[in-house]
Amino acid sequence: VPSAVPSSSSVPSSVPSSERDVVALNILSDVSDVSLLRDNTTPQGKAFEWILDTDPLRLAPADGSFVQRFVLAVFYFSTGGGSWDR
Numbered sequence: 001v002p003s004a005v006p007s008s009s010s011v012p013s014s015v016p017s018s019e020r021d022v023v024a025l026n027i028l029s030d031v032s033d034v035s036l037l038r039d040n041t042t043p044q045g046k047a048f049e050w051i052l053d054t055d056p057l058r059l060a061p062a063d064g065s066f067v068q069r070f071v072l073a074v075f076y077f078s079t080g081g082g083s084w085d086r
Contacts, residue, residue: 021052024061028070047073 028037028048036044051059051070059066075081 020061024048024052024066027061027067031067031071032074043074043077046077050077 025034025037025048032044036042037048039045040049047070050073051066055069055073057069059069
């Protein structure tokens with residue numbers, strides 16, 4: 001009997017599931033290694049997941065601000081942004 005499907009938090013890498021995800025991966029591969037983007041335990045992977053799934057702006061990957069916003073999200077996750085006091 002197969003076990004339950006693992007939750008997304010227990011899966012170490014993400015695979016782009018939509019055309020937007022694929023385009024974003026291609027664009028962001030110019031500023032980050034693809035293996036880091038697919039690994040949701042790295043700051044790059046967390047930022048990739050956030051910009052695709054959580055970011056309220058939902059920018060198109062071709063938008064001029066998309067890469068800049070991703071880089072700022074990487075900075076946030078790299079420096080423990082969730083625990084900032086100010």
